[in-house]
Amino acid sequence: MPGAPLIEASEFAAxxxxxxxxxxxxxxxxxxxxxxxxxPNGGGKTTLLRALLGQLRPLxxxxxxxxxxxxxxQTERSRLDYPVSALDVAAMGAIPRLPWWRRPGRRERADxxxxxxxxxxxxxxGETFGELSGGQRQRTLIARALVQDAGLLLLDExxxxxxxxxxxxxxxxxxxxxxxxxxxxxxxxxxEQARACDLVLCINRRQVAFGVPGxxxxxxxxxxxxxxxxxxxxxxxxxxxxxxxxxxxH
Amino acid sequence: xxxxxxQPFMQRALLELALVGVAGGALGCWVVQYGFSYAAExxxxxxxxxxxxxxxxxxxxxxGATPAVLLAALAIxxxxxxxxxxxxxxxxxxxxxxxxxxxxxxxxxxxxxxIESLLFGDVFGATDADLLAAxxxxxxxxPALYLLHGRFLAVGFDASAARGLGVSPAATEAALLAxxxxxxVVAVQGLGNLLVVAVFVAPAASxxxxxxxxxxxxxxxxxxxVTGAAAGLYLSYxxxxxxxASVALALVAAYPLSLLAGRLxxxxxxxxxxxxxIG
Numbered sequence: 290m291p292g293a294p295l296i297e298a299s300e301f302a303a304x305x306x307x308x309x310x311x312x313x314x315x316x317x318x319x320x321x322x323x324x325x326x327x328x329p330n331g332g333g334k335t336t337l338l339r340a341l342l343g344q345l346r347p348l349x350x351x352x353x354x355x356x357x358x359x360x361x362x363q364t365e366r367s368r369l370d371y372p373v374s375a376l377d378v379a380a381m382g383a384i385p386r387l388p389w390w391r392r393p394g395r396r397e398r399a400d401x402x403x404x405x406x407x408x409x410x411x412x413x414x415g416e417t418f419g420e421l422s423g424g425q426r427q428r429t430l431i432a433r434a435l436v437q438d439a440g441l442l443l444l445d446e447x448x449x450x451x452x453x454x455x456x457x458x459x460x461x462x463x464x465x466x467x468x469x470x471x472x473x474x475x476x477x478x479x480x481e482q483a484r485a486c487d488l489v490l491c492i493n494r495r496q497v498a499f500g501v502p503g504x505x506x507x508x509x510x511x512x513x514x515x516x517x518x519x520x521x522x523x524x525x526x527x528x529x530x531x532x533x534x535x536x537x538x539h
Numbered sequence: 540x541x542x543x544x545x546q547p548f549m550q551r552a553l554l555e556l557a558l559v560g561v562a563g564g565a566l567g568c569w570v571v572q573y574g575f576s577y578a579a580e581x582x583x584x585x586x587x588x589x590x591x592x593x594x595x596x597x598x599x600x601x602x603g604a605t606p607a608v609l610l611a612a613l614a615i616x617x618x619x620x621x622x623x624x625x626x627x628x629x630x631x632x633x634x635x636x637x638x639x640x641x642x643x644x645x646x647x648x649x650x651x652x653x654i655e656s657l658l659f660g661d662v663f664g665a666t667d668a669d670l671l672a673a674x675x676x677x678x679x680x681x682p683a684l685y686l687l688h689g690r691f692l693a694v695g696f697d698a699s700a701a702r703g704l705g706v707s708p709a710a711t712e713a714a715l716l717a718x719x720x721x722x723x724v725v726a727v728q729g730l731g732n733l734l735v736v737a738v739f740v741a742p743a744a745s746x747x748x749x750x751x752x753x754x755x756x757x758x759x760x761x762x763x764x765v766t767g768a769a770a771g772l773y774l775s776y777x778x779x780x781x782x783x784a785s786v787a788l789a790l791v792a793a794y795p796l797s798l799l800a801g802r803l804x805x806x807x808x809x810x811x812x813x814x815x816x817i818g
Binding site (some may be wrong): 342344359360368380384385393437 | 692703747
C-alpha cells in the first residue's frame, strides 16, 4: 500500500536562464515507492533531480516535495585520492542541520557510524573512501543521505560500473529503504533495473510516459520517443536494451 | 648547537617563521588539496607592486601588500568574466602585469636600495610589527580552519554534492583564498615575494605523502614547516647563505625525504596486510 505522497508534479517545467530543459512533468510518488527515471544524456534527468532537490524554481506548473530530499551522486564525481574515511563522508550528511560554525562532532560521527552499519559497511568505517569498491562507495554515499535523514533519496546512475554482486547488494538495500517508507528515485540507463521499480518515468526534454513498468516499457513507441534510435533488440529474444551512452560530466 | 639561538636576530627569525610555518603548513594542506598551488604563487607575485610602493613610502610592507592583493583579486575576477578568457589566462595576465609594474617601480631612480629583500625576503630583519602580524595570522587562521573544517572537507570532496548539503562551493573557496591571501601578505616579509609560496605548498605536499587524513596531515605539515625553518636558519647561520632562500630550500628538501618515507610506509602496510591475510 503506497503511503503519503512524497512528490507531486503537475505540468511542471524547469530549466536554466528561462528556457526549459524539461517540461510537462506529471507524476506522483508515494512513501515506500521506487521510481526509475529513464532518458538519454541531455534529456533533462539532471535538471529534474536538481528541481527535486529544490535547487531550481519551476518555470511552469508546480512541484511539491513533501519530505527532506538527498542526492546520492555518482561516485566518480568525488575525488578518489581525497584524504577522507568512509565515516568522514557519511558524517558530511550532518552539515545541513548544523549551524555554520559547527563541524560534525562526536554525536554526528555516531550517527554516521550507525548509517554505515545500516548499509552494511560498519567494519569499513575507517577505510579511505577511494580505496573502497565502487559498490561500497555508492553505499557510503547512501549512508550520507541517511544521516541527512532524507525521506526521499535521489540516486544518479547508482549501478554504473558495479559488478554483479555489488549491484545485487545495492538492489537489496534500495528495496529495504523503500520498505521503511522512504521514496527512492533512481536515474538509470538500465531497462532491467527500471523494470524492478514500482514506477517508471521516461523523459526526453519533456515527459514521454509515466506509469508502472510493464505497459510503459513494453511500448516500443515510448522507448523510441525516449531514446531515439539508440534501442537495439537483443538477439535470441533477450528483450530490448539501450546502447550504452557516451559518458560525460556536466 | 644552541649557540645560534643566543643571537636575538636568530630568535626573532625563528619565532617569525614558526608562527608563519604553523599557519602556512596547516592552511597549505587545503591549498594543495584544492589545487590552488598556482593561485598561491600568483597571489604572491601580484602583491609585488604594493611591496615596492610601501618600501618607497617607508611604511610597513603589510600596508602595501593588502590593497595590492585585493586589487589583484578584483582584476582576476573581472578578467575571468570576459567571454573567451579562462580563469587561468586571467590569473596569468593579471599577475604578469602586476609583477611587471612592480619591477618597473623597483628599478625607478626613486626606489630605495635593498629592494631585493622584497623578492627574497629579510627574515633576520623581523620587526616587532612583523612578529605581531605573524601571531595575528595564527590567531585568525587557526580558529577559521577549525570552524570551517567540515565545509572545506565537503567541498573538496565533491563540490556539486556539497551544494546539496547547503554548502556554497564558491563561498568556501573564497574563504580559503582569503585566508591564503592573508597568509601571503604576512609571510612575504620573511620569505620574500619569490619564495613565500614555499611555505604554503612544500610542507603540505610532503605531509600528503605521510598521511591519508586531513587533521594529522595539517599537524605534520606544520611540524615540517617549523623544522624546515629551523634547519634553513641554521644553514644560513653557518654557511652564510641568504636566510629566506635557505629556509625555502630546507622546506623543499623535505619533499623527496617524505616521498621516500611515504613509499616505506606503504610497503610496511602492504606487508602487514599480507601477513594478516595469511595468518
